[in-house]
Amino acid sequence: MADNQRWTRRPAGSTWGDFGADDERGRLNLLTPQKVLQGIAEVKVGVDSLGIPFDEIRWVSSKLLTAKDTTDVTAQAVSVKPYRVSLDPRGKLPLPELAVATMTEPITDLNTFFVAISPALGALKLGKAGDKYTKPEPAIGDFSNGKNILKGQDCLQTSVRITGETNADLFVETAFLPPTATCLRYIIPDLNTPVIPDTLNNFQMVMPAGNARFNLQYGREFFYIYSRVKKADGKLLSADMSNSLTLKLKVNCDKDYQNCPFEMPISIQRKLTLNLED
Numbered sequence: 001m002a003d004n005q006r007w008t009r010r011p012a013g014s015t016w017g018d019f020g021a022d023d024e025r026g027r028l029n030l031l032t033p034q035k036v037l038q039g040i041a042e043v044k045v046g047v048d049s050l051g052i053p054f055d056e057i058r059w060v061s062s063k064l065l066t067a068k069d070t071t072d073v074t075a076q077a078v079s080v081k082p083y084r085v086s087l088d089p090r091g092k093l094p095l096p097e098l099a100v101a102t103m104t105e106p107i108t109d110l111n112t113f114f115v116a117i118s119p120a121l122g123a124l125k126l127g128k129a130g131d132k133y134t135k136p137e138p139a140i141g142d143f144s145n146g147k148n149i150l151k152g153q154d155c156l157q158t159s160v161r162i163t164g165e166t167n168a169d170l171f172v173e174t175a176f177l178p179p180t181a182t183c184l185r186y187i188i189p190d191l192n193t194p195v196i197p198d199t200l201n202n203f204q205m206v207m208p209a210g211n212a213r214f215n216l217q218y219g220r221e222f223f224y225i226y227s228r229v230k231k232a233d234g235k236l237l238s239a240d241m242s243n244s245l246t247l248k249l250k251v252n253c254d255k256d257y258q259n260c261p262f263e264m265p266i267s268i269q270r271k272l273t274l275n276l277e278d
Contacts, residue, residue, distance in 0.1 A: 038063045039077065039106045043276060046084075054086040055114075062106065076102045085111070087234055089119045101147035108143050113239050113274045116174035116225040117160070123172070126162050134159040138179035150214070151206040154221050155183040163226075169237065172227045178202045178220055187216070188257045195219035195248050195265075203245060209252050216257055217266065219247035236276060243270040 040061040047053050062077035063070055080103050083096035095111050098104045117123045122133035135158045143152040157179040164171040182200045186192045191204050195218065203221040206214055223243035230237055245268040253260040 038065055039110075041110065050090070052086060052088050052090045054084045054088070054091055056082055056084050057110070058082040059103065059106070062103070073102060076100050077106075080107065085114050087114060087118055087236070089124060093118050093120065095141075095143075098143070098145035101145050101149070104143060104145050104149060108141075109241070109272055110274070112176075113225060113227070113241065114236065116239070117172055117227050117229055117234075117236060121158050121160050121174065123160050126160060126172075129162050129165050132159060132161040138181070138183045140183050148207060149205060150208060151187060151204070153184055153204055155179055155200075155202040156221070165231070168231055170229045170231055172229055174225045174227065175222075176224070177222045186218075190250075191216070191218040196246055203247065206257070212255055213252045214255070214257060216250040216253060216260070217247045218250075219245065219266075221245045221247075223270075236274075238276065239274040241270070241272040241274075243272070244268070245270075 038061075039059065042058045042060050044056045044058070045053065046056055059077040059080045060074075062073045064073060077100075080100050081097070085091075085093050087093070093111070093114055096107060098107060115121060122135055125131075125133045138155050138157045141154045141156065143149060143154075145152075155178075156176040159175045159177075161173045161175075162170055163173050178200050179202065180200075182202065184202065184204060186201075187204055187206060191201060193201070195201055199220050201218050201220060203217070203219055205217045207217070209215045221244070223241055225239055225241045227239040228237045229235065245266070247266045247268070248263055249266050250257070250260040250263050
């Protein structure tokens, strides 16, 4: 461990100093573009007692792939209770209970793929290539799970556009962008300070750091989803998501989310692909 450390007492369980005396990323050094989460879910089509069609989702596998090894986290995936989603105008598309903390990201991502072409975002208002609909009001997404994400919210302005079509399919672009007026109630006033100049912060998250301390992430998020949809029945066939987050991380804050020893910038770029095979 280096002698010129910037701290005098290393918190229990922390990685301060493990990546060099001047490092400000800590465990984020372990996150590399080579890490890929691969999840498999079984999707069964059904019709409820009111005649409303739905898809029942049952997670069957999840693996974390790196250049060196593969970590099988299927045990967590299969412990998620099956849940239903529906793209029918009469149906519902709720975010399921996030009871399995390690599955929060896969579940919310899959749900967002469906939301992107849902009636709630105005997809049914579109008819042909070039048509576009922007939802008048931004919406808050809540991905808190009470475990590794004590509080998690984003605020996004959405628009849907048909970018092309074939005889069988439609191609849809859905944009989730920072709004012109926030719909977040910031956890602490500091999180209102723009991370990107002249752009509202529309993302905030609180995570436990151990020993009654907490880490806070906040800043700007946006993403696009490009979907292929079957014309005949509106079925989602495949989709790609491009997600960008420019954030700041407040580290080891107290119970009031104050007195954080330091703050550092984070940039996250995510690419996700969804394939729904018959």
